[in-house]
Amino acid sequence: MSIQHPIRTFLAREEGSISAFALAALAVFCMFLGLAIDVTNVHRQKEFITVAADAAAHAGVVAMAEEKLPSDIQAVALATAETNAPTTLIGKTTLGPSDVELVRFDPKTRTLVAGEPNAVKVTLHRDSSVGNPVTTSLLRFAGVKTFEFTVTSVAYYGPPGNCVSSDGIYAKGRVTLTSGNRIGGSYCVHSQTDVWMPQTNYFEEGAGLSMPDLADCGTKCFDSANPGVEDAKFEMNLDLMPVADHIAMVSAAMLATTSELKSNFFADKTLAANLTPLVDAKIMNLAATKKLVKGSVVTLTAAQYNELMYLTKGNLPTGLVYNVDCRDKGNGPATWISIGGSVDRKDATLATSATETVRQVALITDCGFDVGSNARIDATLAISTRVSTSSVLKASSGAIVGDPQRNCDISRKVYVMTMSGISVSADFTASNVALIVNGDINVAASSSSSTVEHKGTSFHAEGEVQIPANHSFNGCLEDYSGLIPSSRTIKFVIPKA
Incomplete structure (x- = not known):
């Protein structure tokens, strides 16, 4: 087996x-x-x-x-x-x-x-x-x-949308753009309520127009009514900081002995070599002037301010913070300080062509500002804490504010902050000016039919912004001064390779 x-x-x-x-x-x-x-x-x-x-x-x-x-x-x-x-x-x-x-x-x-x-x-x-x-x-x-x-x-x-500039129109109330305005490719217009436009406003490539609900734009957010708006429009609910809080923060920082915001603002400013006009105007004694450094706070009355403007022939000593006190809260002359204006201008014999210059200073006051056609303002922060139902800024046609050459020179930028609404002439906001207003901003129509060009101009309003016809807006570079209320957003992006 x-x-x-x-x-x-x-x-x-x-x-x-x-x-x-x-x-x-x-x-x-x-x-x-x-x-x-x-x-x-x-x-x-x-x-x-x-x-x-x-x-x-x-x-x-x-x-x-x-x-x-x-x-x-x-x-x-x-x-x-x-x-x-x-x-x-x-x-x-x-x-x-x-x-x-x-x-x-x-x-x-x-x-x-x-x-x-x-x-x-x-x-x-x-x-x-x-x-x-x-x-x-x-x-x-x-x-x-x-x-x-x-x-x-x-x-x-x-900035929201495709805008690459800090410059723009930002309002919690309605933004009104009358016909014939042009919004440049780096400029944004935003309202937390709605943007009202009739027709024939032009939006260049890269411009932005936003509001929480585009339905509020009605039939005006189509190219047939306002050319270019269809590419510019987008919905955005922007959490804008209260303007009053921003103004209070900036004021406190500038009036403090030291602060990062103040240091940044005065970094490129120069302290005037001659400070004796402060003695002549009886603001302080000679010994006190010798202790002043860039950003020092000088406290004075409205009368002393006007005396100082007279003694310096309309040239405030640079590099200082002027804290001007208007004790009269009524509507009389003592509640206004003049920059090339008509109210309380001490030297009435000055020629009508004589200029008054405010530059490289911070001017903080509870007065209103009377800015006349003889005013020259640049590289300055001007804050009015006065509360009023009428405009706290009188701005005549002819005043030169910011960089008149429109070169986007941020070192010459002017920041105007007010705790009440303002009405300004068309050319006041022409170049390198930021208006930060706890109320409404009304820009007057141009005195001629020609278009008013704005470059590097920002509007930040707790209320409404009204822009008349025939204005053009273009942005400059981003502003990192900390003086502009934050209108930026945080979002995730996917960059192209």
């Missing part, structure tokens, strides 16, 4: 062929199961650190908006990434500060460009660079041991 070898016996049995097929099927099943389990796990891990990267970029750009140092911005972003993707839970995901970049995003081209940073880019890793790729389970039997990937998030802090 012959004895069969065990292997031959197994191979000869039909049950053996089924077992071989089952082994092959089991391998295929494991491969598909591995794909399902491991690939799902990779997606889950990627989503996990994407959320962490978004949180880190957002925290970083908030720190940027708070004007923190670059190293502090990076530290905040990295700490937030660690909070949302703990090393103890998923392992190392960053290479350190190099994974938090301060970059500049151009909303027009949607690319990262050179220049002042306005965005934070965060990169997190699950790869060999941090020694922490995602390991597989079943797929390792197919030779796939790890998956590697990185995620990037970019949070941007800047």
Whole structure:
């Protein structure tokens, strides 16, 4: 009797062929199961650190908006990434500060460009660079041991829409644009209520027009009524800071002994070499003038201010903060201070062509401003805290404010802040002027039929803004002085490669 070898016996049995097929099927099943389990796990891990990267970029750009140092911005972003993707839970995901970049995003081209940073880019890793790729389970039997990937998030802090300038019209009330106005490619118009336009206003490529609900624009937000508006319009609910709070903050910073805002404002200003007019006007004694430095606060009455303007032939000593007190809160002459104007101008014999210049100073007062045709104002901050039902700014045609050459010279920019509404002439706002008003802003019509060109002009109103016909608006560069109320938004962006 012959004895069969065990292997031959197994191979000869039909049950053996089924077992071989089952082994092959089991391998295929494991491969598909591995794909399902491991690939799902990779997606889950990627989503996990994407959320962490978004949180880190957002925290970083908030720190940027708070004007923190670059190293502090990076530290905040990295700490937030660690909070949302703990090393103890998923392992190392960053290479350190190099994974938090301060970059500049151009909303027009949607690319990262050179220049002042306005965005934070965060990169997190699950790869060999941090020694922490995602390991597989079943797929390792197919030779796939790890998956590697990185995620990037970019949070941007800047003007809404496609606008690339700090200049624009921002109002909590209605913005009225009468016919024949032109909005330039870097300029934005926003109302938290609605923008009312009749027709034939022109919006250049890159201009912005926004309000919380575009339905409030009615039939006027179509190119057939206002050419270019269809590309310019977008819905935006903008959380505008109360203008009164902003004015109070700026005033307090300028009247303080030291503040970062004051230091930044006076950084490019010059202290006048001759301060003896302050003695002659009986504002302070000679010893006190010798202690003055850039940004020092000089307290004086309206009468002393007018005396000083007379003694200096209309040229206030530069580099100082003038705190002018109008004790009479009525409507008499004592409640106004003059810059080339008619009220309380001490030297009545001055020729009508004689100028009065206010430059490189901060002027804070509870008086109103009488700005006449002889006024020359640049590189100045002028704040009126006077509360009135009528305009606290009288601005005659002919006054030169800001940079008359319209060169976007931010060193010559003029900031006018008022706690009450104002009405101004068309040319007062022509160039490099920011009007920040706790009330309504009314711009008068031009005295001629020609178009009034505005460049680098901003309007920020707690109330309404009314612009008559035949004005053009173009923006200058972004303003980082801190004197402009924040009209920027934080949003995530995806830059083009």
